[in-house]
Amino acid sequence: MVARLTRGPASVSELARPFTMSLAAVVQHVQVLEASGLVRSEKAGRVRTCRLEPVALRAVEGWMVDRRTEWEERLDRLGDFLQQDHHDDQTQEGNTP
């Protein structure tokens, strides 16, 4: 069900199609997914459309995103440091008679 939703929003009956269970059972599963924060659904007329909650999916990679962001910031600071170092070298060379 979650795999189907990664391809885009789907109605409850679309979600139920591959499974050999009743629509009521599928509705129950959707409710579990909604309670877990992984999925949200909206009812328009007689059709309930479900979609994934991207924030919840990203959380599984939470620490990795933190590590990556931290290193990106560090490596940018390294760039600033190298540039500064380069200017210092040039200044020193310029001062040498």
Next chain:
Amino acid sequence: MITRSVHHDTFAIERTYPAPPSKVFKALTDPAAKAQWFLAPGDWKASDYRFDCRVGGTERVESCPPGGEPHIYDAVYHDLLADRRVVFSYDMRLGTQHLSVSLTTIELTPVDGGTLMTFTEQGAFLDGDPASATSRVEGTNFLLDNLGQALAG
């Protein structure tokens, strides 16, 4: 309660620096040079920095955001090839919580006007994000149990 989980993943970052590989290598391996850029900036307080840069040597940074828990980085160096490569592994902890264990490879390649750095981290990221992942993982497990029962029934 923390739900125990491990997420294995790899990420890579590339940067091109306008400095020769020897300069970049020095900035990565010389403790005085590294302290200039590696430590957390701004209002973070670094309470501990140690760096023994040799194969088998260790590096430790303990730093704290204002009013926050200490972030503890503990690394061991595995491979140092002058001007070319640095390989280390590190643990990351937030207070007493173990966040990740990573293997990091930094490769330096001379390019026109400078150095291309390729930074690759392969990690075991532990226990997700405690605030949001816990309920989601439990919910998903519950769903999968239900689904298993439904398919068996």
